[in-house]
Amino acid sequence: MAKQNAKTRQEKVADREIAILDAASAVFNEKGYAKASMAEIARKAGVADGTLYLYVKNKEDLVRGVLARFYAQLTETAQRGVDKRDGTKAKLKFLARHHMREVIANWRVLEIAPLIDRSSDAYRQSELYALNRAYVSVFDRVAKAAMAEGLVRSDTQLWVLRDMFFGAMEYSARTMMFVRRDDDINAFVDHLLGLLLSAPAVSPTGDVLFRLERIAERLEGKS
Amino acid sequence: MAKQNAKTRQEKVADREIAILDAASAVFNEKGYAKASMAEIARKAGVADGTLYLYVKNKEDLVRGVLARFYAQLTETAQRGVDKRDGTKAKLKFLARHHMREVIANWRVLEIAPLIDRSSDAYRQSELYALNRAYVSVFDRVAKAAMAEGLVRSDTQLWVLRDMFFGAMEYSARTMMFVRRDDDINAFVDHLLGLLLSAPAVSPTGDVLFRLERIAERLEGKS
Amino acid sequence: MAKQNAKTRQEKVADREIAILDAASAVFNEKGYAKASMAEIARKAGVADGTLYLYVKNKEDLVRGVLARFYAQLTETAQRGVDKRDGTKAKLKFLARHHMREVIANWRVLEIAPLIDRSSDAYRQSELYALNRAYVSVFDRVAKAAMAEGLVRSDTQLWVLRDMFFGAMEYSARTMMFVRRDDDINAFVDHLLGLLLSAPAVSPTGDVLFRLERIAERLEGKS
Amino acid sequence: MAKQNAKTRQEKVADREIAILDAASAVFNEKGYAKASMAEIARKAGVADGTLYLYVKNKEDLVRGVLARFYAQLTETAQRGVDKRDGTKAKLKFLARHHMREVIANWRVLEIAPLIDRSSDAYRQSELYALNRAYVSVFDRVAKAAMAEGLVRSDTQLWVLRDMFFGAMEYSARTMMFVRRDDDINAFVDHLLGLLLSAPAVSPTGDVLFRLERIAERLEGKS
DNA sequence: TATGAATGAGTTTTCATTCAT
DNA sequence: GATGAATGAAAACTCATTCAT
Structure with a gap:
């Protein structure tokens, strides 16, 4: 059944949040705060730049x-x-x-x-x-x-x-x-x-x- | 005599170097590296932007x-x-x-x-x-x-x-x-x-x- | 229909690229390389300064x-x-x-x-x-x-x-x-x-x- | 006698002019106009920056x-x-x-x-x-x-x-x-x-x- | 929700030129 | 005449953030 395979919308959102935090962790840890760019984090998270801002308010957040x-x-x-x-x-x-x-x-x-x-x-x-x-x-x-x-x-x-x-x-x-x-x-x-x-x-x-x-x-x- | 009061050119240069380091210390200590701008440091040192670069090679220096x-x-x-x-x-x-x-x-x-x-x-x-x-x-x-x-x-x-x-x-x-x-x-x-x-x-x-x-x-x- | 008039996003991007090259051609031809400023090219292309850099890597490019x-x-x-x-x-x-x-x-x-x-x-x-x-x-x-x-x-x-x-x-x-x-x-x-x-x-x-x-x-x- | 060895003032000026033109030729030919700096030319001519301007009006001159x-x-x-x-x-x-x-x-x-x-x-x-x-x-x-x-x-x-x-x-x-x-x-x-x-x-x-x-x-x- | 093109403020750095000494 | 420290305007480029689609 579709329901069993498909992730619920909430699950998808949760997955994305994790992907973003993973990506951000990696990039921040590699480059430090100043040289880590939101664009790179977005790319690494497999997400568009703008999408980041649906999950966090800004870079500091x-x-x-x-x-x-x-x-x-x-x-x-x-x-x-x-x-x-x-x-x-x-x-x-x-x-x-x-x-x-x-x-x-x-x-x-x-x-x-x-x-x-x-x-x-x-x-x-x-x-x-x-x-x-x-x-x-x-x-x-x-x-x-x-x-x-x-x-x-x-x-x-x-x-x-x-x-x-x-x-x-x-x-x-x-x-x-x-x-x-x-x-x-x-x-x-x-x-x-x-x-x-x-x-x-x-x-x-x-x-x-x-x-x-x-x-x-x-x-x-x-x- | 004028000579006694007047600072030699070398003294003035030394003073400036101190003024620049003082200003930089203060600004770096207040804002941190990233948010400290060369312009603000110059202003605080009472010096033109370009003058900084006579004393240091760049911001990192x-x-x-x-x-x-x-x-x-x-x-x-x-x-x-x-x-x-x-x-x-x-x-x-x-x-x-x-x-x-x-x-x-x-x-x-x-x-x-x-x-x-x-x-x-x-x-x-x-x-x-x-x-x-x-x-x-x-x-x-x-x-x-x-x-x-x-x-x-x-x-x-x-x-x-x-x-x-x-x-x-x-x-x-x-x-x-x-x-x-x-x-x-x-x-x-x-x-x-x-x-x-x-x-x-x-x-x-x-x-x-x-x-x-x-x-x-x-x-x-x-x- | 809106669809017929409206340019697709790709078309708009292509138009912009042309506009930028046109503007750059004109400015370079008028002023030469050294005196042509990216800001002027951007203005002539009807685009923000930063936008140029979405289309070219730098001035030489x-x-x-x-x-x-x-x-x-x-x-x-x-x-x-x-x-x-x-x-x-x-x-x-x-x-x-x-x-x-x-x-x-x-x-x-x-x-x-x-x-x-x-x-x-x-x-x-x-x-x-x-x-x-x-x-x-x-x-x-x-x-x-x-x-x-x-x-x-x-x-x-x-x-x-x-x-x-x-x-x-x-x-x-x-x-x-x-x-x-x-x-x-x-x-x-x-x-x-x-x-x-x-x-x-x-x-x-x-x-x-x-x-x-x-x-x-x-x-x-x-x- | 001093007079025989010493160059007249006019000769010295002429020598300097030649030195400056030599230096400028070399630097311009090596770097091109834009990347040739007046400071480098002055240095190569063995002259202070400001001295250049006693001999020429500006870089274009x-x-x-x-x-x-x-x-x-x-x-x-x-x-x-x-x-x-x-x-x-x-x-x-x-x-x-x-x-x-x-x-x-x-x-x-x-x-x-x-x-x-x-x-x-x-x-x-x-x-x-x-x-x-x-x-x-x-x-x-x-x-x-x-x-x-x-x-x-x-x-x-x-x-x-x-x-x-x-x-x-x-x-x-x-x-x-x-x-x-x-x-x-x-x-x-x-x-x-x-x-x-x-x-x-x-x-x-x-x-x-x-x-x-x-x-x-x-x-x-x-x- | 998601996208990604566009924005433009903000930064560092260079360097021809000036002028007090 | 000569000096060289100081100037400050100018310019390229970055990137967090927005918003029309």
Whole structure:
């Protein structure tokens, strides 16, 4: 029956939207925002120039859509990966590797993000902002668990930990772009987590140990 | 005498160069690379459009000049501040605060940096690359001292430390751009250094554990 | 019916292309290449500046298009006129007059031709080169007939004849531009052909000289 | 003594003028009018940009000066060569070869000539026009001699002969620019003169020769 | 809905010419 | 006379966006 094969009108529209976002992602990631032309995106999406404007308001809106989808997918794959792993440490390691991989693969699209005016109130209420927070919260949940488990110093503030985690990776990724050794990712992630997680909940400073020994001595003397 | 007041032709040229770089810095920082127009920069520098091209080859060359000067100044003020402080910890704290202040103040100019093609060999031999390295090496020297003094875990690799340091700050700065509480900078820096430097010179090495175990044994022996 | 009046989209596009080439021809012919501006051509074609670039890649491409059309038309009218005439001499006379008329009417456009880089291999494979050759070959065919008929010295090389024919006319046309007497064209053409064709089929070649010498000898022998 | 070594002020000015014309000739001939910049000419002449304007009114004036000197030199060398040769034919051959050599060597400068507005009355009274005529008259004198000697058909008009002579060579030179075989020049010149000079005042057609032979026979038989 | 031809504002860059020194 | 820094008009070209079909 026709109905079974034929896509409904809604499905066709949805397909087109996906095709446009795919094309835009590819072109933005290849050329950056300024050099990506709407015409090329339209061509790559198999659509006429004018058709783009039935799906997005303008170029900025399109890039927003691309970023939104990127964050949504990022969040989903991140959460799925976290759920699959056992143990907070394993979850963190997965998140780190996953983030670096994606950042490196979508570098130029992510470079565009700051070009979008985020200072406006509009941004705070935007879908993009919400998606960004959703992604961050995947990390936050795992990080909180890590703190609860004493993997991280108990007096650590979550936002600082988060900035170190993502900041270090993105900074590092930028460097790796030019050196391009894929195995570096794992080495870097291991090292990074080593540093972030090394600090025990009970920070064993010399002072603390000193007190522990005093206690032990007292126990000895006493008993 | 006229000669004393009057600027020589060379001085005037030098002044103009500064005026142009100042204007370009301001406009790039306000609008970003793409939306900054040569005409506006010329106007702000008090100079005709064509005059710009007596000082720079083209727009890209101009932005390179702006970045070069920025890094040169950054390096100089960083080094001077480091020299003035006593103690590695104080030096690091200064570097961190200094970096954050400058990053926040010149946010959009710094966003332009990645747009410059860094993959080419030409870049590696460029003035900009050298200046970049000069700035990083200010940090590297202090960081090495910190490691030598046991302020940082002895098994830490310098480049990871560097990525965490700069990465965390730049990531954080990006967030702070929207929240804009200046006192956050200090709080963040303190926290960041607390984490990076927390790792005790005497970490829970086998030695300490050994002593704890002896204590336990003694207690056992008692009972 | 609307359909009968209304031009199809394709027809409109074709009309525009003609309008643009017409406008470009006129402006180039009036001002020469350097002083002809794309803006003026656009205005004359009744089209926006940007529209030009939907039809041609750039200014050089536009001038190439103008020249191509000129040569194509020149070839066609030349061939048609040749076909209509009877007798090689009449054909040549037509070709000469036709060429001079067209050269004078399109003087400045033709001046542009040498500005196009002809040394490259690209040119040799270009449409323009082919059109040029097509036009020349109209002359060549008639010239060969003239030689076969003994209207031209039998030892004449075609390419020299061609250079004299076209060269003389173009040189002369340049002079006439300033004097501007239209009736000069015919006088000149008659004279030119008189010279080119006067040379008898039997010219004082070695053969002729040989016979003359025999005659002389015989006379000598007599005396 | 200073006076002997030092050039007078007038000599220095004259030297500069020559240096400027030399530089301009070279640059115009290399790049053509549009792409030749006053700055490059100044640099090549070892003079400041502004200094050019002490010697010429503007770029067009400079190109006029270059052309004027070119024609003056051309005329001089042509006349000198003509004087040195014996025999009208030899003189013509020299003129032809000389012209082709010079035209080919100064091709791009000569392309500029038509860009100068010649339609104005100003041109007719200009130095350039006079120089042009002077050069042509070198040819004219020799051509008249050729006609007087019967080397050229007696009913030939001088101006047509002139157009054929110069026209053929310039047209041919244009072609040779791309093929670039230097020996072609001589071959072409020989061929060209062969054609122009072949036609005797009394054209010796086969018919004429036949009658001459009959006469000879009769003389033989008779005497 | 879809098309794609048309638009025209906006940008960078060049360079002949001027003029204060 | 000589300089060369400064000028600013001019010009080619791009491309996001619109709208008649």
